Every structure is written in structure tokens, then in C-alpha cells.
Amino acid sequence: MLIIKNLSKSYRTKSGRHYVFRNVSIEFPENSNIGILGRNGSGKSTLLRILGGIDYPDSGTISCDKTISWPLGLRGGFVKNISGRDNCQMICNLYGIERHAIKRKLEYIKEICGIGKYFDEPVKYYSSGMASRLGFSLSMAFDFDILLMDEITSVGDQDFRKKAKQMIEEKRGTTNIIFVSHSASTVREFCDVGIVIKKGELYYYEDIEKAISTYE
Amino acid sequence: MSHAWKTQKNVVFALYIRELKARFSHFRLGYIWAIAEPLAMVALLSIIRMALGKKDIAGISYPLFFATGIIPYYFFQTSVTQLLSVIESNMPLMNYRIVKPIDPVIAKIILEFLIYMGTGVLIVGGLVFLGFGFTWNNTLGLILVMACLISFTLGIGLITSVIGAFLHESKKIVPIIIRPFFFISGIFFPATMIPTIYRDKLLWNPLLHVSELTRRCIFEEFTVSHGNIMYLFFCSITSLGLGLCVYRVSRLKLSTSGNIR
Numbered sequence: 001m002l003i004i005k006n007l008s009k010s011y012r013t014k015s016g017r018h019y020v021f022r023n024v025s026i027e028f029p030e031n032s033n034i035g036i037l038g039r040n041g042s043g044k045s046t047l048l049r050i051l052g053g054i055d056y057p058d059s060g061t062i063s064c065d066k067t068i069s070w071p072l073g074l075r076g077g078f079v080k081n082i083s084g085r086d087n088c089q090m091i092c093n094l095y096g097i098e099r100h101a102i103k104r105k106l107e108y109i110k111e112i113c114g115i116g117k118y119f120d121e122p123v124k125y126y127s128s129g130m131a132s133r134l135g136f137s138l139s140m141a142f143d144f145d146i147l148l149m150d151e152i153t154s155v156g157d158q159d160f161r162k163k164a165k166q167m168i169e170e171k172r173g174t175t176n177i178i179f180v181s182h183s184a185s186t187v188r189e190f191c192d193v194g195i196v197i198k199k200g201e202l203y204y205y206e207d208i209e210k211a212i213s214t215y216e
Numbered sequence: 217m218s219h220a221w222k223t224q225k226n227v228v229f230a231l232y233i234r235e236l237k238a239r240f241s242h243f244r245l246g247y248i249w250a251i252a253e254p255l256a257m258v259a260l261l262s263i264i265r266m267a268l269g270k271k272d273i274a275g276i277s278y279p280l281f282f283a284t285g286i287i288p289y290y291f292f293q294t295s296v297t298q299l300l301s302v303i304e305s306n307m308p309l310m311n312y313r314i315v316k317p318i319d320p321v322i323a324k325i326i327l328e329f330l331i332y333m334g335t336g337v338l339i340v341g342g343l344v345f346l347g348f349g350f351t352w353n354n355t356l357g358l359i360l361v362m363a364c365l366i367s368f369t370l371g372i373g374l375i376t377s378v379i380g381a382f383l384h385e386s387k388k389i390v391p392i393i394i395r396p397f398f399f400i401s402g403i404f405f406p407a408t409m410i411p412t413i414y415r416d417k418l419l420w421n422p423l424l425h426v427s428e429l430t431r432r433c434i435f436e437e438f439t440v441s442h443g444n445i446m447y448l449f450f451c452s453i454t455s456l457g458l459g460l461c462v463y464r465v466s467r468l469k470l471s472t473s474g475n476i477r
Contacts, residue, residue, distance in 0.1 A: 049472075053313030056468050070312050077311030082237070093230030094312060096222065 002028040002051075002068075002146065004202075007060035009046060019200055020046050023060075026195070026202045031173065035191030035208060036180045037215040042197045044180040045073075045150055051178065052148050066145035072135050073150030080124040084115070084134050087123060091138065105141040112167070113137035114160070129157050136164055147177045165190065184212045223314050231306070231315075231323035239327070251335045254290050258282045258339060261404055274406045275437040277348045283339045284434055285403035285427045288362075291332040292369050292423060293394055295325055299373040300380030300387050303470055310471045317470040318463055321377050325370050333362075340434075351436040358433035360445065364452040365426050371455030374463045381470055402427035407442035415442070422451035 004026050010019045020043035028034060038044045049055035051062065052071040070077055078087045088109050092102040110119045113133045115126075123131060139147060147168075168177055168190065181187050187194065187208065194211025196203045205211035240247060261282045265273075273281045299321060306320040344350075379386045401423035407415055418424055419442060428443030463470075 052311075054311060055472050077308050079234070079308050082234075086237070090230055090234050091312065093233060094227050094309070094314060096226035 001030060002064045002066065003062070004028075005061045005063070007050070007062070008058045009043070009050065009055075010058055021057075021202075022200050024200070024202050025060075026204060028178070029193055029206075031176060032193045033168070033172075033176055033191040034178045034193050034195060035187035035211065036178065036195045036197060037182065037184070037187055037211060038180075038197030039182060043200065044182070044197060045071075047197070048073075048148050048150055048178070048180050064146075067143075068146045069139045069142065069144040069148050071148045071150055072132070072139055078123045078131065078134070081122050083122055084113075084119045084126070085110070088134075088138055088141075095142070109134070109137045109141050112140060112163070114163075129160070133160050136160075140167060143175070145175060147175060149177055149179045151181055184216060188212060224316075224319065227315055227319045228323050228326070231309075231320045232327055235320070235323055235327045239331075250331050251338060254283070254286050254332075254335055255339060257286050261286075274408060274440050276350060276431070276435050277343075279343050280340065280348050280350060280435070281406075281431070282404060283336070283343065284431050285401070287332050287336040287339070288365055288426050288430055289398065289401055289403055289423060291328055292365065292372075292426075293398070294332075295328045295369050295373050296376050296394060297391050298328070299324060299377045300390055302377050303381035317377070317381075317467055318374070321374055322370070325366065325373060329362075329366060350434070352434065353436040353438075354433040357445075358430065361426065361429045361433055361448065364445075364448045367452040367456045368422060368426075368448075371452070371457070371459030374459030378462050378466050378470065382466075397421070397423055400424065406431070406438075406440060408440040419444075419447075422448055422455075425451075 004024065007021050007024045008019070009021045010017050012018075036044055036047065046055060048071045050057055051068060053068070054071070077091070078084070079090070082090075085106060088106055089102060092105055097105065113119070113136070115130045115133055118126060118130060119134075123134075126134070168175070177190065179187065179190050191208050194205045194208045194215075196205065196211050196215045203211075203214070205214065239250075258279055262279045265278045265282075270278070272278065302320050302324055303317055306315075306317075309315045309320070310317070376386070376390055379390065400418055400421055407419065407424060407428055410418060425443040425445075425448040428441045429445060429448060431438045432441035432443055
């Protein structure tokens with residue numbers, strides 16, 4: 001169960017304090033893939049970062065009894081001058097995974113991300129699609145309960161998107177996604193319930209179609 | 217071990233491995249480069265000293281004297297200046313909630329300390345092998361002095377990490393500020409050789425105490441130490457406290473500064 005209580009978040013701008021969220025509370029439903037819709041700059045990514053524990057609200061609490069992934073997205077969490085393999089190994093080390101398990105995970109990641117020999121090349125030579133393939137595959141190796149995904153860029157091209165969707169389907173029941181987007185069609189593809197961000201408020205819809213129609 | 221400690225231990229260890237690879241993978245024979253700089257400095261100072269024709273400094277043969285001053289100082293200098301860019305270079309890893317900005321700082325300090333300790337053992341061992349002798353004095357004292365040096369460096373290092381993350385100019389300014397300490401930290405002369413009126417002022421510098429006390433603990437022959445372990449201890453605790461305060465105040469900004477830039 002993922003619950004947000006009285007969340008407020010603001011940024012200092014040149015023309016004074018800008019509130020992204022003001023005293024927002026919401027309960028995320030269990031066992032469903034959640035699509036979060038909002039216009040550019042509405043606070044989607046901020047929300048995702050807060051859920052991922054890498055940004056901090058001014059006030060309010062987030063409580064969750066499940067494991068949440070890091071936010072997957074374009075920016076990525078990879079060190080540019082070392083290889084994809086070294087990055088994955090380091091991130092496994094960060095999470096304290098045993099050495100023999102790391103070896104298995106690396107094989108698994110290499111297999112599903114499908115970037116071939118680039119796996120052993122420095123990440124700076126990757127295209128953005130390759131980097132997002134690697135990011136998605138890495139998070140798949142970790143068996144999180146909730147996957148945080150930012151935009152469609154986090155799953156690469158059409159081919160890989162299909163594969164990603166299939167993998168998410170397979171893990172339904174154990175892994176759910178929270179998917180942030182400004183595009184209705186991709187949200188429709190991946191999610192069953194919707195949340196619309198509008199003027200710093202969160203509106204929950206049990207039916208994704210309803211969310212989309214309000215959003216549009 | 218509690219969960220938080222275990223997590224941090226894993227994170228620091230992973231970052232330590234990363235720093236280790238980054239430091240040594242650029243060049244072939246990377247380990248030799250780590251020794252080369254202090255070794256060259258010891259050789260240079262020794263040659264100058266030799267030309268002046270004197271054999272000992274305060275009862276210690278001069279290469280040993282220089283080596284025991286240079287190595288602790290280089291540990292401090294290298295750590296503090298390299299930490300200026302530690303937040304920037306580890307920014308991608310702030311994407312993982314278990315990584316806190318202080319973790320790469322700790323990893324870096326541990327790595328630099330181990331490198332310079334290894335270098336120190338090799339250089340001093342090599343000199344003994346070449347026939348420069350001394351009588352070992354006080355192991356426990358040396359451990360205490362090194363602990364103070366680490367704590368002092370970590371405190372200052374935390375401050376430079378924060379400054380480096382927010383102020384780009386600091387990457388030029390801080391090394392300039394630190395450089396003069398090479399000449400006033402007792403690396404190539406003991407405090408006893410400084411005229412009394414200046415000595416009292418220079419002894420405010422904790423790094424001078426580090427040099428004096430390191431030699432006092434290693435060499436039984438070095439009997440003229442002006443180092444005061446209580447003063448060094450006080451400085452290291454103050455530095456660490458101050459560093460942790462600065463970190464604590466700015467830690468949220470540090471880990472999210474990548475979002476804003």
C-alpha cells in the first residue's frame with residue numbers, strides 16, 4: 001500500500017515561491033498499473049522523484065510497505081565513462097548483492113536488454129534508446145514491487161517497448177508500474193487506472209479511459 | 217548490524233571499488249603512479265639536502281625525515297582537493313535512494329588513506345632496505361595520530377565537497393589556498409628549527425602537529441617534537457563536527473542539485 005499524506009512541494013523561483021503540490025493526499029491502489037497524466041511542468045517527474053526517494057517534500061509523508069524502484073528515465077543513473085556491465089555491477093554492489101548472484105544478474109541483464117557487445121562499452125557511447133533499455137533491464141533484475149517509469153523514453157524503441165510490456169504483463173501480481181506521461185496513448189497501452197495532475201492537485205480515476213478523457 | 221548501517225556499508229564499499237577502478241584504470245601501472253609523486257618529492261628534497269652537505273635532521277637521516285612529513289600531508293592535500301568534484305562526479309548515483317552524498321566522500325577518504333599508507337610503508341621500507349636505520353618508537357601513538365588526521369581530513373573534506381558542488385570557482389581557489397601549507401606544515405624542517413617568535417604562531421596549524429607527532433611516534437631518535445596530541449585531537453574533533461554540520465545543512469540540496477542544473 002502506497003499512501004501520500006499532506007504532501008507539499010515548492011521550488012524557489014525568481015518571482016517567488018512556486019508550489020508544485022500543496023497539501024495533497026492520495027492512496028495508490030494495490031495490484032494495478034497506474035498511469036499519471038499531466039502537462040509539461042505539472043510536477044509529474046517531481047512526484048516520481050519524491051516516490052523514488054531522491055527528492056524531498058517540504059512537508060507531508062509517503063508511507064509504503066513495498067519495495068520501490070529508482071525512477072527510470074532518460075537521465076538515467078549511469079556513470080558515463082564506465083561500461084554498462086561495470087555500471088550494473090556497481091549498482092548490484094550498492095544494494096549489497098552477493099557475488100555469485102551478481103554474475104547471474106549480469107547475464108540476465110545482458111540477455112534481455114539486447115544491446116549486444118555495447119554492454120561492455122562505456123555508457124557515453126550509448127544512444128538514448130540503448131541507455132533506457134539498459135536501465136529497464138537492470139530494474140527488471142531487481143524484482144521491485146513497484147516500478148517507477150518516466151515517459152516512454154524509459155523503454156526505448158517500438159520493439160523493446162513490446163518486450164517491456166510483455167515482461168510487465170508477466171510480472172503482474174508481483175510487480176506493478178507507476179508510469180508518468182503526457183501522452184494518452186502510451187498510458188492506455190500500459191496502465192489500468194489513472195491519476196491526473198492538474199494545478200497542483202491529484203485526481204484519481206478507477207478507469208483509465210475516464211482519466212484520459214478528463215485530461216484531454 | 218542494523219539495517220541502515222549495513223546499507224551504508226554496502227554503498228561505501230561499492231563506491232570505494234568504483235573510485236579504485238577510476239583512479240587506476242586510466243594508466244597502465246597505475247599503482248606505480250600513486251607512489252611516484254611522493255617518491256619524486258622525497259628524492260628531490262633529499263638531493264637538495266645532499267648538495268647542502270648535511271646528514272641528519274634532528275637526529276634522523278633526511279630521506280626518512282622527508283618521507284614521514286610528505287606522506288601524511290599528501291593524503292590531506294589530495295583528499296581535500298579531489299573532494300571538490302566528488303558530488304558532481306557521483307551525481308548519476310544519486311538516482312538511487314540508498315546513496316547519500318556523504319557516502320562517496322567517505323569512500324574517497326578511505327581509498328586515499330590506504331593508498332598513502334601503502335606508499336608510506338613502501339618508501340620507508342625501501343629506505344630501511346637501503347640502509348637508513350632508525351628505532352621504532354610508538355605504534356599506538358601513531359595509530360592515534362593517524363585517526364586524528366583522518367577525522368581532520370574528513371571534516372575539511374566534507375566542507376570542500378559542499379563548496380565544490382555549489383561554487384565552480386572553488387576548484388581553482390581552494391588548491392591555491394591549500395598550497396602554502398606545504399611550506400608551513402613541517403614537511404622539510406622540524407618545528408624546533410623555526411625561530412621562537414614564528415613557531416608559536418605556526419603551531420596553530422594542526423598539520424604541523426601531524427608532522428611532528430608522526431615523527432615522534434615513528435622515530436625514537438626524534439626527541440624534539442613540538443606536537444601536542446591534545447591540540448591535534450581537539451582540532452580533528454572540531455573539524456569533523458563542523459564538516460558534519462555543513463553537510464547536514466546542505467545534504468538535501470546536494471543530492472538534488474543535479475535536478476536543477
